[in-house]
Amino acid sequence: MGENVLKKQVYKIEIPEKAIKQTHFGEDESLALNVAHKQIMVRPANLLEQLPRIKFWWYFVPAVILTLALFAMAQHLKLTTVPIIGDYSIANGSLLMSLISGLLVFIVTAIITKIHKNGPAQDFYWRSLITITVACGLIIVFSFSAFFWLFEQLFMDARFDLYTSTMFILLIISAVNYIMINLALTLSPGIVTNLLTIMIIGGMLFSMLTNSDRNWWKHNFSFLGTAQNSANLQFNVTLIFSGLLMMALVDYLFVNLQKKYNNRRVLILRLLLYAQAACIAAIGFFPNNPRFHVLHDRISMWLVYIMLILIVAIRWILPHVRKQFLDVSYIIGGLMGFNYIVFKLSDYLSLTAFELLEFGLAMSWILLLFQNIESLAQYGENFFLIQIKKDQSNEE
Template sequence: MAKKYEIELPDSAFEKTDFSTNEELSLSVNHKQINIRPIKVRDQLPKINIFWYVIPAVILSAAFLIFVNLKSITTIPITGDDYSIANGALILGGCSGVLSFLVTFIVTKILGKGPSKDFYWRSLPTITIACGLIIAFSFSAIFWLFEQMFKGARFDIYTATCFIFVILAALNYIMINLALTLSSGVITNLLTIMIISGMLFSMLTNSSRDWWRYNFSFLGTAKNSTSFQFNITLIFTGLLMIALVDYLFVSIQKRYRGYKIQVLRWLLIMLAICIASIGIFPNNPQFHILHDRISMWLVYIMLILIIVVRWVLPEVTKQFLTVSYVIGVVMGAEYIVFKLTDYLSLTAFELFEFGLAFSWLLLLLQNIENLAQFGQNLFVIKIKPIDKK
């Protein structure tokens, strides 16, 4: 016969939930962890009123239709022309999506509801601009793909307006949902998506197809037609990383104190500043020396982090330390091979080093995120069997 158990929760933990006493809840066990949540799945999802994302889409779609009518346009291409579905979706979608995120974030923070209440106001501009950049990069890539698939396709203004409406409504919903579920994990994903999509976009659309014959930094120079996109990606990646570190360490310091945790925090902030500075000072002739020195500082800080992580990261695991040292050794070996042989080109060396460094940085942020989560939401409970009499 199965035993019955009761769980004693402290009041401080119960107050963080929306549960009521005597409410029936569901319990699941996953990876040796117990999760307690509402029985109905819909109670766990953000409640987004349909009018929040449909009405702005209707208004902007109507504005698009009126505009093309005033211009006496009869058919609209997917991309290419000034008056195309791609440009309409990019301009209207970027404004609508960013505004939806901004309004939702501000309202929920003022009301003290949702995850936005745990973020600082100073992080809002960086996160908002990062969202706008991701929308721009994503739309550019998607419509470039559509153009390759449907070459020469044109639509009448009413069909094009319907496409615009669907795109705007979907984007508004995604951005509102993002603001309602914002977390350190989401920001880490935004950081990853932004830097990868921004660099890929610059590689695919730049004017020089032989950029790889020079070096990775060539993408940010004045010789590259998409240097602005490349550099702005680096700048806001650095700023977004600062916002993430700022958010995480406030939570961590509720449980872990001392100078070691501050050393880790400032090393990460300096690393983020170096990333942003590489975008601010591209490898143009007037900034060449400064650009190279900042790049070297970036490498030095990465090596320092890998070496000291075992002392400055609380509760660090042997697995993470092993991965850190392996990545450090591989990066060092690549540097020696690059300097002593002609096996690796400068571009290949930079791409390999960037891939390894960025992968390790994501692992480190994931470990810090786990510490922040447990440090803020860790409570002592008791599980004891119910005696049957």
């Protein structure tokens, strides 16, 4: 009687020794192979090992210490109930302590990770740590402001007893600590890009909502940073640290990119991005007040010129640029030019509308550019050529 034997075709993948050394895989370690989006990924069989290990006491103990300090202060002030928003409120207490605790655990975790070289943060320059930390602090402030404003609308004039309020604050601080530790352990270009986007959009929306003049849009976009606006500090600080955060992102991306593409064209791209980031920061540093009006306008024009140079030259200065990205770049550049012509030759667009449209298009293109650079930079020296061969020993 004949037997139908179902034979499985086996393939071998030859992996360079240098690649294996970087993974720290053991010779007899069990590995798992995953196929997704036409890509093969090899990981340890226990996928839980890939997740950051965050011990309970790392985020809970600092939260308990600071919460007890708040509780002691409330007892000293003889508070029996605590409002959601206002002086001596849940919002102010949790914001202050979350900033102190969250940023502290973030800095400590990032430093330990970089020194031990056991996480993505090891590729960041030390000078980037302060910028990223301040950016995280600003995002915490924007997020808390929005969250507690919404909470206040839902529970108008609500007050909680001291013990309930203390538990709320403890949970909030613990959650922020956990998020900040996880952020430090998984810091990557994609995360920094998200931080940049959240900080710019959040900072500007916060300035729009909290400014003293509801008719600011009748002036121009730069009005948010002038002395006439009560929220000018938030707007200008957002721009300054957005520029610095963009520099930190460029630093990180080009660490690996220049290992593989170390030529003059990549250096020109890096310098242009530095110049653009410097202009963004300088616009916040020199607001559109009478004292800096001329300088502010010139820096704004330099920002536009650098943007146009990047769009035109990206074909030559970005390695392996994709045709799809080039097409999108030229479309965005064309739209920016079209908006400029419409603004100059007609009254259809107000100055504020024109500036917001140009800013939105420019930021969209910059984020797309960073995505393309990241896709190149993530390989760097970690890019290896391998071969897939049939295992002849399995064949009869």
